Amino acid sequence: MDESEFLAGYDPRAYPAVAVTVDVVALTIRGGGLRVLLIRRAEQPHAGLWALPGGFIRPGEDLPQAAARELAEETGLSDRVHIEQLASYGAPERDPRMRIVSISYLAFAPDLPDPRAGSDAADASWHPVDKLPELAFDHDRILAHGLERARGKLEYTPLATAFAGERFTISELRGVYETVWGVSLHAGNFHRKILSVPGFVESTGETTESGGARGGPRAKLYRAGDARLLHPALLRPAREEQIR
Amino acid sequence: MDESEFLAGYDPRAYPAVAVTVDVVALTIRGGGLRVLLIRRAEQPHAGLWALPGGFIRPGEDLPQAAARELAEETGLSDRVHIEQLASYGAPERDPRMRIVSISYLAFAPDLPDPRAGSDAADASWHPVDKLPELAFDHDRILAHGLERARGKLEYTPLATAFAGERFTISELRGVYETVWGVSLHAGNFHRKILSVPGFVESTGETTESGGARGGPRAKLYRAGDARLLHPALLRPAREEQIR
DNA sequence: CTAATAGTGTCTATTAGACAATATATG
């Protein structure tokens, strides 16, 4: 038997097991900023550190199902939440216990009630993404990846509406873009742009009950439209440093 | 111990093992069309069916490393190949042997030599993506996902240059776009557009040795530039059916 | 009233794309 025959006959069941987890980057907008759901680990390893919610997949359970379950365990919510696969991480030493491959998911939700700590967590809360504690494992990298994905998807998908409530004003939608992108956008141009993208929002015919907190007319209320892609897209102001 | 405590204490090592594989969607342009590398399975399950190259990850091996190894085993090449993570698949019954989670990778290469079959494959060859045989497991879904990713990435990254050789003409680059997107593009407008995107291509100062096969002047030769994102992007002609 | 906000109008620069023109190869 030469080397290639040996390798072809490699049987993973003969080796120390690999475990598979899902980890969820759940984002929401709260207190004027973008926040991520973190749990404080109750168990070793990294007990006491903050981490993304997640856990081992169970027999018979598909990956998206596992991600939704992990999220629901902390937030109690599963509807009104957009969830999609982000990426997978499998560096051999990323978990000290054993070889663990993590499939990460990205979730977007409107402002949710306070999370409850699952029984494997000492605490759970929404953390501003620009003021993060030290994270367990490689979760800082996963989170950074999730943030970049979210920022990009705002450009060409109607994802922003997943951060808003059932009905929203154009200003609220602009607030989502400004918060996630960390920029300020011109109100007038943004307004016209949104209404010019077919299927992004549709009018409810209603308006807000009152004007803004500091004055201004009542705003028209919209709901999410049926577009799955925005055309033309809403592009972020170009950042030269991102291009090269 | 209530249910949540039980679930928190769930230990994956107490259950039947999960295995992790990598599968590679390797694309190239050959014979005027887009092709994908497939191997004919020599072993059960699905012996005799075509499948994406892939296999179990090995102890101590990171995921991208495993993908590069699997690709190299079939093609003999590892440099000049762009490789990136695509997505993960973990439906419980996707492999009849046991619970297998697959991390898929997407690879792009210029026209490569004929593949050699690895020892776990009866055959290996480049198949036109528009005339595919039946595929093993859920590999048709993985491949479809890879194709859509590749088409999208041509828009906003310099990926097309990964399909071309070291030096290429603007016409060759246009051929890549036309082949991957399956459309025909206006030569003049494409030419000017490419040169207007900063960092996409840079001139070598050379030209082709002779004109085209059926006449025409010698074309200038370019190499890939240093841009990582194309700005402005080269958008595919909008397709209304994709938007809704 | 004053200040802030919603929504609309207008103008300019950029870009995509249709179409034409010119020069240079092949056969």
Add this chain to the structure above:
DNA sequence: CATATATTGTCTAATAGACACTATTAG
């Protein structure tokens, strides 16, 4: 020479973004 291709020029429509303006509401 006839024809194909590379490259450049010109024009039009769509779009992004700067800026201005009006109407409406909170305080």
